[in-house]
Amino acid sequence: MAFCSFCFERHAIVFTTRTVNGENIDEAYCVKCAYQSKIAGVKEPLTVAGINDGNIDEIADKIEMMMLENNTDGDVTGFFRNLVNKKIDLKPFAGSDAPVNKDTNMNLENSKPDLEAVKKFFEGDKYATEATGIVIEKAEKGHSVVSLMPNSRHLNAVGGLMGAVYYTMADFAFAVAENCILDSDTITVTQATQMNFLRSWHGGKITCTADIVKDGRYICLYEVKAFDKDGTELALIIVNGFKTARK
Numbered sequence: 314m315a316f317c318s319f320c321f322e323r324h325a326i327v328f329t330t331r332t333v334n335g336e337n338i339d340e341a342y343c344v345k346c347a348y349q350s351k352i353a354g355v356k357e358p359l360t361v362a363g364i365n366d367g368n369i370d371e372i373a374d375k376i377e378m379m380m381l382e383n384n385t386d387g388d389v390t391g392f393f394r395n396l397v398n399k400k401i402d403l404k405p406f407a408g409s410d411a412p413v414n415k416d417t418n419m420n421l422e423n424s425k426p427d428l429e430a431v432k433k434f435f436e437g438d439k440y441a442t443e444a445t446g447i448v449i450e451k452a453e454k455g456h457s458v459v460s461l462m463p464n465s466r467h468l469n470a471v472g473g474l475m476g477a478v479y480y481t482m483a484d485f486a487f488a489v490a491e492n493c494i495l496d497s498d499t500i501t502v503t504q505a506t507q508m509n510f511l512r513s514w515h516g517g518k519i520t521c522t523a524d525i526v527k528d529g530r531y532i533c534l535y536e537v538k539a540f541d542k543d544g545t546e547l548a549l550i551i552v553n554g555f556k557t558a559r560k
C-alpha cells in the first residue's frame with residue numbers, strides 16, 4: 314500500500330500518470346487530496362459518488378480504516394458507494410466534547426498523566442527499557458521525551474551507533490506520547506516509520522522528542538527527532554500510528 318504523494322498522511326487510492334512537457338509524472342492521491350485536487354478526472358468520480366465538503370473527512374477516515382483492516386482491491390466505484398450509503402458502518406472510538414488543538418486536531422482532555430505511573434507501565438516494554446536502556450523523561454499526550462546513554466552494546470562493527478538504536482528510541486518515544494493516557498480505551502500501534510539519518514553520533518547522551526503533527530479518529534502522524542548532548546539533530550523519524558481498541 315502506497316501513501317498519498319501530497320499529504321503523506323493517508324494511503325493512496327487514486328493513481329494517475331500525467332504528461333507534462335513530454336515527461337510522465339506518476340501521482341498517488343488519498344481520497345481527500347483527490348477530492349481537493351484541481352484535476353477533473355481525479356476529483357469527478359468522487360463527487361459523482363456523493364462525496365462532498367461535509368462528509369470528506371469522515372469518508373477519508375473510513376477508507377483509511379478499511380484499507381488497514383481489509384484488502385480493498387476491487388471495484389472502486391462500488392466501494393465509495395457503500396461508504397457514502399453507510400453500508401459500511403465503523404463506530405468511531407469514544408468521542409467527547411473536550412477541547413481540541415486546532416493545529417493537530419488532538420483531544421486535549423486529561424493530556425498530562427502522572428510520569429511515575431507512565432514509567433511503571435512502560436517497564437513492560439522490556440526491549441526499549443531493559444535491553445536498550447531507554448529512559449522516559451517526559452510523557453504527555455502528543456508529546457514525549459526519552460533519552461539513552463549509549464555504551465559499547467549499542468555500537469556497530471566500525472564503532473558507530475546502530476541505526477536500530479534510533480529506531481527503537483523513535484518507536485518508544487512515539488508509543489509513550491500516544492499511549493501515556495493509561496485508562497484510555499484505545500491503544501495506538503506503529504503502522505509505518507520513515508527514518509532519516511542526518512548526522513553521525515560522536516558520543517554522549519541522546520535525547521529523542523516525539524510530537525504529534527496530526528491526529529485523527531483512527532490514525533495519527535508524529536515527528537520524532539533525535540539530538541546529541543549539544544542539541545545537534547542526528548535523525549528525523551516520521552511515524553504513522555493506527556488506533557485500535559485496548560484489550
Ligand SMILES: [Zn+2]
Pocket residue numbers: 317318319320321322323342343344345346347
Ligand atoms: Zn493525501
